[in-house]
Amino acid sequence: MHELRRIVGFLGPYRRDxxxxxxxxxxxSAFEMVIPILMADIIDVGVATRDLDFIFRQGVLMLVCAALSLITGQLYARHAARATYGLGARLRAAEYEHVQEMSFANLDHFETSSLITRMTTDVTVIQNALNAGFRPMVRGPVMLVIGFGLAFYLNMQLALVFVGVSPFMIVALALIVRHVGPLYGVLQTTVDKLNDVVQEMLTAVRAVKAYVREDYECAQFRAVNEGLARTSEQTFKFAVLNMPVLYVSLYTATTLIMWFGGQMILGGELQVGELTGFLSYVMQILNSFIMISNVFLLLTRSLASIHRICEVLDEPVDLVSPEAPITEVADGSVEFRDVSFKYRADAAENALEHVNLSIPAGSTVGVLGGTGSGKTTLVQLIPRLYDASEGSVLVGGRDVRSYDLEALRNAVSIVLQKNVLFSGTVRENLCWGNPKATTEDLLEACRRARVDEFLDRLPGGLEYDLGQGGVNVSGGQKQRLCIARALLKRPRVLIFDDSTSAVDTATDADIRASLAALTGVTKIIIAQRVSSVADADQIVVLDDGRVHAVGTHAELLASDSIYQEIYASQTHGPKGDGVKRGHQAAPGNAGWVKTNPSQKGQAAPENAEWVKTNPSHNGSEGGER
Known part of the structure; x- marks a missing residue:
């Protein structure tokens, strides 16, 4: 009931309605309940005495009561609709806003499909329950109380007959509601599974068609859909039992009342009009029981949805700004002080362990490591997408937990490993980086990210509609658009999480050369290719969540086995002698490529020349191999 009261609190300005x-x-209800008394008087007084004036007066009063009941019913419908749909709108807004405040750790507690169901289907269930149950929820108890009162007023003996039938009806309804209640929670969970399958299929529809897996996906959907049908059938076959129970009680009570009432009329203890009026109240009372039972069933189902919504609203946001936050990031320096991190408090092992790093402002740092080594986890701690479990992360010389979250994330721009574009034009997507950016700003960012290479070929250029999730552009084009969007933030720290994996090596080199011209920006580059980080001021090699080595390209080639292995695999294939040759090939921190390569896809011949692609600023020339 606490959760129910909480949801009612979301009525806000619609409380008045x-x-x-x-x-x-x-x-x-009061106007309707007066009508049977007036009808009884017409029969017992007007008809019995043939007083037409009395019948006419009572008839006019009945019409007035009916008209007033109709008017109040129409006014009720208007206010009830405002309250119902206003509550639904505020609930969806509250959920959506709370999800926006959640950290990655919070979002890990919910499936995406489940969040969608909780914001749509569950809110709709509550709306329908309130819309369909608002009137009977109030009208049922009112008519029950007034009906019992007037029934006892007309004839206490007949009222006792009806009272004798009521306990059976109440107990039966209570058992039905108790059994059906838990089934509604199972039903909503099954809806989650259905949404999950649909969402996954629509997201990966190209892969489904490429692998000719339409039949498999249809079978998956059919299984979940049939499961939902079975769950619904099992739930509602018990829920509908309330109507047979109520109608059995209704006809039993009516039969007994007519039997005893007829005996009392024959004995002169009761008039026909009284019996007619009493039967009207019996029908009103039984109808009120029907309304109350339906309300209980609606409420039982909505309680399952209310609980699911409250789970989202009650999820404690674990990343918040401090009470007196720092609102300005001094520079782009980044430091990790004995940082350890695990995604869940009960996880057996850390994803990162005792990481110590110091990245000067304005420098370029490469991060390499095998799959699962913790590269993405490491950079996600910088803009405080997660908080370190142990140790501290500093940006601009201050702990990230001391900053205002908005200020910190505006100063740290990250191009995520999974590229995300939104429905809309190229301009609208780029303006996520800076809503106030001019066309010149957008074009400059596009030039640096090499978006300009394909932007002119898109119909409309900046006004080209990318479609949902950027489906109208290729993977490499998506990556470049995301890089341009990040550049528009003009950040202190710029993080690329394997953000050029889908572009060719020539474009990758162009982008790196363009980014190298950015001054005052700390650049952290996670990459799979050694060539993407060879020119970095320092390269961090991660292994199983630990810092294995830190140094320049030449230093790591000379001393670090993991880096040598990565380098050899990318230049000479997996053969062991490639390590030695790689070690000889790269003096300094230059980037090296072979000239006169053989056919595409084949290794360069042994007599190929190694040429320095990005000489250092001290004027030294690229050497030969």
Whole structure:
């Protein structure tokens, strides 16, 4: 019930409509309940005495009551609709805003499909329950109380007959509600699974068609869909039992009342009009029981959805700005002080362990390592997408936990490993980096990211519609657009998480040369290719979450076995003698490429020349091998 009260609290400005709606239902019910008394008087007084004036007056009063009941019912519908859909809108907004505040760690607690269901289907369930149940929720108890009162007023003996039937009906309904309640939670979880399958299929539809797996995906969907159908059938076959129970009670009570009422009329203890009016109240009371039972079923289902929504709203955001945050990042220096990190507190091992690094402002740092070595995890700690489990991460000489989150993330621009573009034009996507960017700013960022190479070929240029998720451009074009978007932030720290993996080596070199011209920006580059980081001021080699080695290209070639292995595999293949030749080939921190390579896809011949692609600034020439 605490969760129910919390959801009701989201009515906010629509609380007034809800209260007015309840008041109007009470007035509507009161007018309706007066009509059977007027009808009884018409039969027992007007018809019995043939007093047409009395019949006419009572008839007019009945019409007035019916008209007032209709008017109040219409007014109720207006206010109830405002309250219902206003509550739904505020619930969805509250969930969405809370999800925006969540850290990556918070989001790891929920499946994407489940979050979608909780913001759509679960809110709709609550809306439907309130929309369909608002009137009977108020009208049922009101009519029950008034009906019992007037029934006892008309004839206490017949009222006792009805009271005798009520316990059976109440117990049966309670058992149905108790059994059905948990099934609604299972039903919503099954909807999550269905959404998960649909979302996965639509996201990967190109892979499905490429591998001719349409039949497999259809079978997967059919299995989940049939599971949802079975769960729904099992849930609602118990839920619909309330109607047979209620109608059995209704007809049993009506039969007993007519039997005893007929005996009382024959004995002169009861008039026909009284029996007619009493039966009207019996019908009203039984209808109120039907309404209350339906409300309980709606409420039972909505409670499962309310619980799921409250799970999202109650998820504690573990990354928040401090009370007196620092709002300015002094420079782009980054430091890791004995940092360890695990994604879950109960995880058996750390993803990063005792990392110590110092990255001067304005420098370029490469990060290499095998799959699962912790490269992405390392850079995600810099903009505080996660918090270190142990130790501290410093940006601009201050702990990242002392900064205002918005200020820190504006100063640290990261191009994620998974490129994300949004529905809309190229301009709209680039403006995520800087909403105030001019066309000149956009074109300059495109030039640095080499977007200009294909932008002119897109119909409309900056106004070209990328489609949902950027489906209208290739993987390499997506990466370059994401790089341009990051550059528009004009950050202190620029992080590339394997952001040029889908572009060719020539374009990769062009982008690196363009970025090298950026001054005052610390550049951290995660890459799979040695050539992407060979010119970096220092290269960090990670192995199983630990820093294995730090140094320049030449230093690591001379001393680090992992770096030698990576370099050899990319230049000479996996043969062992490549390590030695690689060691001889790269003096200084220059980037080296072989001239006169053989056919595409084959290794360069042994007599090829090694040429320095990016000589250092001291004027030294590239050497020969």
């Amino acid at each position: 809800a209260i007015l709606g309840m008041l109007l239902v009470v007035i509507e």
